[in-house]
Amino acid sequence: MKVSLIDSPLDAIAADCTLTFVVGKDTEHRWVDHADRFEVMGFKCEDDESCLFPESGRLYIAIASKDHDNLRLGCASAVKAFRKKGYKHLKVGLYADEGQEARCAQAMAEGFVLGGYLFEDYKSKKTETGLAEISISSEMDDGRALDVAAAKAAVQRGIDLADSVNYARSIVNTPPKDLTPVKLAALAKTLADECGFEYQDYDAEAIKEMDMGAYHAVSLASSEPPRLIHLTYKPNDAKGRVAIVGKGLTYDSGGLSLKSSEAMYTMKADKSGGVAVLGIMRTAAKFAIPLEIHGIIGATENMIGGNAYKPDDVLKAKNGKTIEVKNTDAEGRLVLADCLCYAQALEPERIFDLATLTGACIVGLGEYTNGIMGFSGERKCEMLQAANESGELAADLPFNKHLGKLIKSEIADMSNIASSRYGGAITAGLFLAEFIDEAYRDKWLHIDIAGPAFVEKEWGYNPHGASGAGVRMLVRYLEHYAAGDFTPHA
Ligand code: BES
Ligand code: ZN
Ligand code: ZN
Numbered sequence: 001m002k003v004s005l006i007d008s009p010l011d012a013i014a015a016d017c018t019l020t021f022v023v024g025k026d027t028e029h030r031w032v033d034h035a036d037r038f039e040v041m042g043f044k045c046e047d048d049e050s051c052l053f054p055e056s057g058r059l060y061i062a063i064a065s066k067d068h069d070n071l072r073l074g075c076a077s078a079v080k081a082f083r084k085k086g087y088k089h090l091k092v093g094l095y096a097d098e099g100q101e102a103r104c105a106q107a108m109a110e111g112f113v114l115g116g117y118l119f120e121d122y123k124s125k126k127t128e129t130g131l132a133e134i135s136i137s138s139e140m141d142d143g144r145a146l147d148v149a150a151a152k153a154a155v156q157r158g159i160d161l162a163d164s165v166n167y168a169r170s171i172v173n174t175p176p177k178d179l180t181p182v183k184l185a186a187l188a189k190t191l192a193d194e195c196g197f198e199y200q201d202y203d204a205e206a207i208k209e210m211d212m213g214a215y216h217a218v219s220l221a222s223s224e225p226p227r228l229i230h231l232t233y234k235p236n237d238a239k240g241r242v243a244i245v246g247k248g249l250t251y252d253s254g255g256l257s258l259k260s261s262e263a264m265y266t267m268k269a270d271k272s273g274g275v276a277v278l279g280i281m282r283t284a285a286k287f288a289i290p291l292e293i294h295g296i297i298g299a300t301e302n303m304i305g306g307n308a309y310k311p312d313d314v315l316k317a318k319n320g321k322t323i324e325v326k327n328t329d330a331e332g333r334l335v336l337a338d339c340l341c342y343a344q345a346l347e348p349e350r351i352f353d354l355a356t357l358t359g360a361c362i363v364g365l366g367e368y369t370n371g372i373m374g375f376s377g378e379r380k381c382e383m384l385q386a387a388n389e390s391g392e393l394a395a396d397l398p399f400n401k402h403l404g405k406l407i408k409s410e411i412a413d414m415s416n417i418a419s420s421r422y423g424g425a426i427t428a429g430l431f432l433a434e435f436i437d438e439a440y441r442d443k444w445l446h447i448d449i450a451g452p453a454f455v456e457k458e459w460g461y462n463p464h465g466a467s468g469a470g471v472r473m474l475v476r477y478l479e480h481y482a483a484g485d486f487t488p489h490a
Contacts, residue, residue: 001079001112001113001116001129001131001132001133001134002132002133002134003109003112003113003134003136003155003158003159004134004135004136004152004155005094005105005135005136005137005138005148005151005152005155006135006136006137006138007138007148007152008137008138008139009137009138009139010031010091010092010093010137010139013091013135013137014089015057015089015090015091015133015135016057016087016088016089017057017058017059017082017085017087017089017090017091018057018058018059018090018091018092019059019061019074019075019078019082019090019091019092020032020033020058020059020060020061020092020093021060021061021062021063021066021071021074021095021141022045022060022061022062022063023063023064023065023066023095023141024063024064024065025045025062027045029141031093031141032060033058034051034053034056034058034060037053038051038060043060043062044062045062046062047062047063047064047070048061048062048063048073049061049062050062050077050078050081052081052085054085057087059078059081059082061074061077061078066095066096066097066100066104066141068100068103068104068106068107068389068391069107069391071095071104071107071108071111072107072108072110072111072114072391072461073111073460073461074111075092075107075108075109075110075111075112075115076111076112076114076115076460076461077115078090078092078111078112078115079111079112079115079116079131079134080115082131083116083127083129083130083131086130087130087131088130088131088132088133089131089132089133089134089135090131090133090134090135091134091135091136091137092108092134092135092136092137093136093137093139093140093141094108094136094137094138094139094140094141094146094151095108095140095141096140096141098144101140101146101147101150101151101154102150102151102153102154103154103389105136105151105154105155105158106154106155106157106158106161107158107391108136108155108158109136109154109155109156109157109158109159109162110158110159110161110162110391110461110472111461112134112162113158113159113162113163113166114162114165114166114461114462115461116129116131117166117169117463118463119169119170119173119463119465119466121170121173121174122175136155138151157287160283160286160287161283161471161472161475164279164280164282164283164286164468164471164475165279165467165468165471165472166468167278167279167282168272168275168276168278168279168466168468168471169465169466169467169468170466171184171187171271171275171278171466172268172269172271172272172275172453172454172465172466172468173268173465173466174268175268176250176251176267176268176301179250179268179271180224180250180301181224181225181226181227181248181250181299181300181301182224182225182227183250184227184229184248184250184271184274184275184297184299185201185227185229185299187278188201188229188231188278188295188297189201191231191278191281191282192231195233195281195282195285196233196285197231197232197233197281197285197295198231198232198234199229199230199231199232200229200230201227201228201229201230202227202228202230203225203226203227204216204219204225204226206228207219207226207228207338210318210338210342211316211317211318212228212317212318212338212339212341212342213315213316213317213318213338214315214316214317214318214323214334214335214337214338215228215298215300215334215335215337215338215339216338217309217313217315217325217334218255218300218302218309218328218331218334218335219300219301220305220307220308220309221255221302221303221304221305221306221307221308221309222300222301222302222303222305223303223305224250224300224301226298226299226300226301227297227299227300228296228297228298228299228339228342229248229274229295229296229297229299230294230295230296230297230342231277231278231281231294231295231296232292232293232294232295233281233284233285233291233292233293233294233295234292235288235289235290235291235292237290238290238291238292239290239291239482239484240291240292240349240350240481240482241291241292241293241294241346241347241348241349241350242291242292242293242294242348242349242350242351242352242478242481243293243294243295243296243343243344243346243348243350243351243352244277244280244281244293244294244295244296244351244352244353244354244474245273245277245296245297245298245336245339245340245343245351245352245353245354246273246274246275246276246277246295246296246297246298246353246354246355247270247271247272247273247274247298247332247335247336247353247354247355247356247357248271248273248274248275248297248298248299248300248335249267249270249271249274249299249300249301249302249331249332249335249356250268250270250271250299250300250301251267251268251270251301251302251303252264252267252270252301252302252329252331252332253267253301253302253303253304254302254328254329255302255303255304255308255309255328255329255331256304256308256309256310256311256328257311257327257328257329258304258329259329263359266454266456269356269453269454269466270302270332270356271299272354272356272449272453272454272466272469272470273353273354273355273356273447273449273453273470274297274298274299274354275466276354276449276468276469276470276471276474277295277296277297277354278295278297279468279470279471280293280295280470280471280474280475280478281293281295283471283475284475284478287475287479289475289478289479289482290482291478291481291482293478294343294346294348296339296342296343297339298335298336298338298339300335302328302329302331308328309325309328310325310328311325311326311327311328312324312325313325314411314412315334317334317337317338317341317435318337318338318341318342318435319337319341319435319437321337321413321414321434321435322412322413322414323337323409323412323413323414323415323416324409324410324411324412324414324415324416325416326409326415326416326417327416327417330416330417330428332355332356332357332428333357333416333428333431333432334416336353336355336357336432336435337431337432337434337435338435339353340353340432340435340436340444341435344436344437344440348443349443350379350443350444350481351436351440351443351444351445352383352444352445352446352447352474352477353432353444353445353446353447354447354449354470354474355446355447355448355449355450356448356449356450356453356454357425357428357429357446357448357450358424358425358428358448358450359424359450360421360423360424360425360428361397361424361425361448361450361451362450362451363424364397364425365395365397365425365451366451367451367452367455367456368393368451368452368459369393369394369395369451369452370387370392370393370394370395370447370448370449370451370452370469370470370473371394371395371397371425371429371447371448371450371451372384372387372394372395372396372397372445372446372447373396373397373398373399373425373426373429373445373446373447373448374399374429374444374445374446375399375433375441375442375444376441376442376443376444376445377489378442378489379442379443379444379445380396380445381486381489382477382480382481382486383445383447383473383477384396385480385486385487386473386474386476386477386480387473387476389476390472390473390475390476391472392452392469392470392472392473393452394447394473397425397426397429397448398426399426399429399430399433400426403418403423403426403427403430404427404430404433406418406419406420406423406427407419407427407430407431407434413434414431414434416431425448425450428448429446429448432446433446447470447473449469449470452467452469453466453467453469453470454466454467455467
């Protein structure tokens with residue numbers, strides 16, 4: 001599917017279908033031709049409602065405002081609606097409030113590419129999708145003149161970013177049999193070769209040698225060997241150094257604290273944080289973001305077997321701290337603990353981890369929202385701003401010292417689960433915080449993507465399956481960080 005901005009009025013573009021937004025119920029707009037038929041069609045122009053006139057190939061989508069995410073969502077719905085009907089070439093005008101042209105052009109392109117995504121690698125019969133071309137006209141909805149070169153660049157950025165999200169989605173969607181830690185490392189190596197990243201990986205022996213006793217223990221029972229993957233993007237104009245750590249559980253059975261059948265299903269997606277790291281770095285290279293970026297992925301399976309680590313075991317992490325295992329299903333924090341130690345040794349100025357870490361985060365925030373944790377209010381505000389601007393949903397989950405006491409252990413420095421079932425996303429975050437050195441306290445954020453990472457019932461621009469959570473939010477963060485232009489908060 002080719003998406004492009006065409007420097008031409010909407011009427012002059014030949015296409016077999018047209019998308020028109022009805023913004024804020026304004027049915028008088030010059031592009032709205034069927035207002036007299038809306039009533040009989042039951043189209044009330046309420047936010048998110050749509051109305052298709054198949055004979056003329058006209059689709060109307062109502063949006064409350066020209067907010068970038070309304071446009072992103074609307075464009076995604078349009079692709080899905082037109083695809084089903086067999087149209088080939090869609091056209092649409094450019095919708096944006098003043099000053100928002102680039103952001104909205106990018107969002108529209110993202111919506112089309114994200115909404116057009118299908119994962120059919122394992123289907124014998126593929127969907128025949130005729131929708132091959134999408135033309136965004138340079139004509140603006142309110143008739144204002146457009147900086148066409150800037151809008152074209154913004155559309156290209158939207159395409160590149162959404163392509164990276166789709167790239168991540170497909171890796172996460174790949175079944176665990178075919179997407180083992182070794183396979184993930186091979187994909188990371190291919191990406192590194194394509195983008196000019198430095199590449200290094202470490203096998204089980206090396207993980208043990210590096211004193212990563214927690215990560216190593218998790219990997220023990222699997223017949224698929226683990227890989228610690230480290231990618232480095234080092235542009236000549238780097239203005240700072242950032243490390244992004246991802247949980248890469250290519251399968252989480254729960255280990256000896258085995259999950260139920262229902263809970264185990266979808267655990268191929270427990271690698272979403274690690275895969276997001278690949279999507280972020282791919283985009284950083286495409287966008288030529290002037291930052292040195294280290295991507296670190298702790299890839300392993302969490303399985304059962306005679307060699308498995310056990311509840312009652314005490315593990316020693318890379319920073320020397322000891323951990324009593326009380327539940328082998330709280331494995332992500334063990335892997336991340338060691339990966340975070342590894343990442344800090346690289347001396348970055350920012351360090352983020354992305355992980356499908358807790359079911360509790362989904363209970364707390366719902367399945368659409370990422371949880372943001374850390375010690376620095378300023379860093380959290382920055383990440384929330386980045387999430388907002390990218391169209392991802394995120395919320396602050398605040399630490400407090402009472403919750404911190406819940407991971408105490410009688411026989412080790414800490415336990416891998418809390419003594420209370422309340423506040424489970426935060427106690428997991430506080431566990432990770434035990435592996436953050438004093439000097440990094442205000443440089444680190446933990447992002448729990450357990451809710452949005454895997455979509456069981458399609459929503460917004462996300463079909464069933466992996467969503468690519470974290471990619472757009474982190475890319476936006478990196479863009480702002482490189483430019484030094486976060487909006488200051490009081
Ligand atoms: N990978 C899971 C968390 C998860 C659950 C992600 C559902 C996405 C959907 C994680 O490893 C896990 O099992 N966490 C446990 C922690 C508990 C044992 C303290 C959980 O959330 O139940
Ligand atoms: Zn688990
Ligand atoms: Zn897990």
